[in-house]
Amino acid sequence: MTTLRPFPLAAREELQNAQLRANLRHATDTIRAKRARVVGEAPDWEELRAAAAAIKDDVLAQLDRYLEQFADAVEASGGHVHWAEDAAAANAVVVDVARSHGVTSVVKMKSLTTDEIRLNEALEAAGVEALETDFAELILQLDGDWPSHILVPAIHRNRREIRDLFARTISPGLASDDPAALAEASRRYLRERFLAARVGVSGANFAVAESGTICVVESEGNGRMCTTLPEVLVSVVGIEKLVPTLADLEVFLQLLPRSSTGERMNPYTSLWTGVRAGDGPQELHVVLLDNGRTRVLGDATGREALRCIRCSACLNVCPVYTRTGGHAYGSVYPGPIGAILTPQLVGIENAPTLPFASSLCGACADVCPVRIDIPGILVHLRAQAVAATRRPGERAVFVLVAAAFGSARRFSFAQRLGRVAQRPFARSGRIRSLPGPLAAWTRTRDLAPLAPRSFRDWWRAR
Amino acid sequence: MSEGDYRSQSVRVALFVTCFGDTIAPRAGRATVAVLERLGHEVVFPEAQTCCGQLHWNSGYEREARRLARRFERVFGGFDAVVSPSSSCVGTLREAFGVHNVYELSELLVGRLGVEDVGASFPHRVAYHSTCHSLRMTRVGDAPFRLLGAVRGLELVHLPRADECCGFGGTFAVKNADVSTAMADDKCDVIEASGAEVCTALDSSCLLQIGGRLARRGSAVPTMHLAEILACEASA
Incomplete structure (x- = not known):
């Protein structure tokens, strides 16, 4: 790293x-x-939050048990489970699947987890093109850019920039920066690729332990194309994505769209369980990714982050x-x-x-x-x-300050010292320039000097 | 009467002026004393006090922070009620160190003493900046607005994005000075556009940031702690 x-x-x-x-x-x-x-x-918003926190904490407390339950259910329904300790292991699984089917490209839905492990680079190194099909992810991919927001990866781009990019790449001659025109340009480009794709790659929003079901929520519908059109589907799932039962989704499917897109319900919610003959992908691989998550789990305070x-x-x-x-x-x-x-x-x-x-x-x-x-x-x-x-300078300052705070007499002394030390810098009641680390303050802001008389001195004298 | 409810009583309150308030912004502490004494309460100042430990706690010096928090408890543990003109220190004492006999000034006045009109007069247009820790840690709610609403002659002006941080954040202001300044600039923009003559808040530390940036930008708007406004009386 x-x-x-x-x-x-x-x-x-x-x-x-x-x-x-x-x-x-x-x-x-x-x-x-x-x-x-x-x-x-939502009148029960606080109850929903509390329930979600409790469900996730239960999952994290018994993650090994839920993972085994999930893996068994996936295999029982015809899927293959792969355990990936790190990014390299997860990427190798996807590369192997692509190779075993002889494909030179895969279609991908938006997935932070696959961004985290840099799956696209690994596929490219193996001669497999990974096509991002989410509108924003497509923009970034066409421009060699990187996501800057979890939900809205191209939030740092505006529509004029996007129009120029599309005109340069997938839609020569595109003149309008109207959102509908931009969406149409990407739709025309993507549609043929969806129909030709033999391998799809997804992430997961939730993975249900009791049934082996994977759930993805999205706005555009490209995700459902990725998970239903190709013959083969690989889903990369962070191990913290588990929920115990399908009923638990009730809580999260209310919380997630309201919190993320500000919608009561997102346009597309897809759930799939294993393989069903004649319907959807006929080969399903589920990659359960650790990549540092068990390390987070080991920190009793920090592990709360895995509720995310x-x-x-x-x-x-x-x-x-x-x-x-x-x-x-x-x-x-x-x-x-x-x-x-x-x-x-x-x-x-x-x-x-x-x-x-x-x-x-x-x-x-x-x-x-x-x-x-x-x-x-x-x-x-x-x-x-x-x-x-190792920041010995900073540590020394904090230890000294703590020592000064250790007794009122020392503190009083430090106040007097400070008043003397600031004299060369204070002009008409303000400090405009200081040396050392405090220069970071005075570069852009005036600093109020230590008061000529501390509160405690005033109190004693009153 | 529930515990900590001192309505219509004369009470004895210990003042925790904070290390910052003692050293850099003593006027907020003096104003706190003036307001409480005017209302007939007794204020004591335990001279052994120094710092609550927040500076070290938020900077990653946990051991030093806990030592200072224990020290705080030794100095103030014996009092029924401690008042402080800093929601940030009160919030940290409560949430990080489990100290519960400490009240931020507006909280004490409105929530515990049941007072909204403290007899103040301040005939100026005032912008109130809701500091983050008063909004989201001590959760003082509308207490400061009730107090300001009862001040004679005071006109409260609305600040857009009132719940947004000014960029102080303790050592954040130095460690991430560029981001901190960008935040301060947005705050100064709305204060200047509001037509306020004075900017006030419950935390002197946030006012150090806002006032420091306002001054550097050449703005004439001064900052005052809420206690200072509440301490102002109509001149006879």
């Missing part, structure tokens, strides 16, 4: 892009308003994400959930700045449909990051 680029550096670059910020602001404002409306009309159902509500309300966009997070999981999931999946030593990419404002926790305590886990991971990285 390579170490991710420090978030502050990546964020600074993204902040230069005014178009990106405008696109993001517009898109997230729209989704936020829609979400607030449909959540507000990838709705992206936390991104849309995050004041950091809405300024920087998703690319600054260096992972397919951006925003608040990415800031707690990525460091756990790849190891805190490889992403030590991500838990600090938050003002701890708490907006994410308020909207999370599975009640993940994102700020709490961020703080928990900050402690791990401090322990895992």
Whole structure:
């Protein structure tokens, strides 16, 4: 695993892009308003959240048992189960399936899990083209770009940029940037590919342990094409996607669309169980992916992150994400959930700045449909990051400050010291420039100096 | 009467002024004393107090943070009610350290003492910034609005995106200074556009960020802690 680029550096670059910020602001404002409306009309929203959290916690507490139950049910219904410890193992399964059927291309529905393991690159290396069929994923693939949002992967692009891209690639001469015209261009391009495809690849939103059923929710219908037209289907499923029973879907299918697209129900909900003769794919492979998830499970506080159902509500309300966009997070999981999931999946030593990419404002926790305590886990991971990285200068400062706070006398002394030390920098009641780490503050903001008289001095004298 | 409900009583309250309030923003603490004493309550200031541990807690220095939180409990454990002009410190004490005898000022006034009109007069247009920890940790609800609504002559102006963070976030403001400033700019934009003469909030730390950015942008809008507004009386 390579170490991710420090978030502050990546964020600074993204902040230069005014178009990106405008696109993001517009898109997230729209989704936020829609979400607030449909959540507000659900009288049992808090009960649904509590139920979802309880179901996921039960799954995580007995994951081994549920996984075996799920695998048995898949095999009993005619599917093949593959256990993949990491990305390489999962990718190898998909490559083998493609090769064994002699295909040079596969059709894919939108799947974060396959983005996480970089499946498309692995397929390409094996001479197999992976065609993204989700509208936004197609845009990114045509332009060699990378998703920046969980639900709306091309949220950083606007329709004029997309029109120009399509005119350059799949639809020469395309003049209109009308959404219907853009959708039609992609539809014409994709339709023939769907009909010719022999192998399809999917992810999963939910996997039902009792029946071996896989469930996918989507808006466009391309996913259902991928899972029904080809003869062979490979579904890559993160092991945390399990729910115990079909009845449990009732809770999640209410929470997910309202939280993600701001709809009461999403347009397409597909469920499939094994193989049925004469109907749909005749060969089903289910790849159960770990890729760091059991490591997350080992952390009693951090494991709550595995409740995540990838709705992206936390991104849309995050004041950091809405300024920087998703690319600054260096992972397919951006925003608040990415800031707690990525460091756990790849190891805190490889992403030590991500838990600090938050003002701890708490907006994410308020909207999370599975009640993940994102700020709490961020703080928990900050402690791990401090322990895992060597920053002797910073540690010395925090230890010294703690020592000063250890007694009122020392604290009083430190206040007096500070008042003397700031003298060269304070001009007419404000500090405009400081050296060292505090320069990061004074570069863009004035700093109020330490008061000439502390509260405690005032209190004593009154 | 339920526990912690002190309506129509004169009570003895310990003030936790916070390390920040003691050192950088003492006017908020002095105003807190003035308001409570004007209402007939007794305020005491345990001089052994320093910091609640939030700075270390949020920065990943858990051991130091817990030590400071235990210290806080030794200093303040004996009081029925502790008041603090910081929703951020109160929220951390409650949620991270399980300390429950601490109230943010507006919470104490409206929720516990049952007071909305503290006898203040402040004839100015005021923008109230809902700080994140008052919204989502201490969940003070409409308490600050009730208090501001009862201030003579005060005109409250609406801020769009009122629930959005100003970008302070403690060390976040330094560690992620660029993002923090972008957030502050959006906040300053709505404050300046609101026509407010003053920006107020329940947390001096957030006001340090907002005020610092406003000043650097050349804005004439000053910041005041809510307690300072509540402490203002009509000049005789």
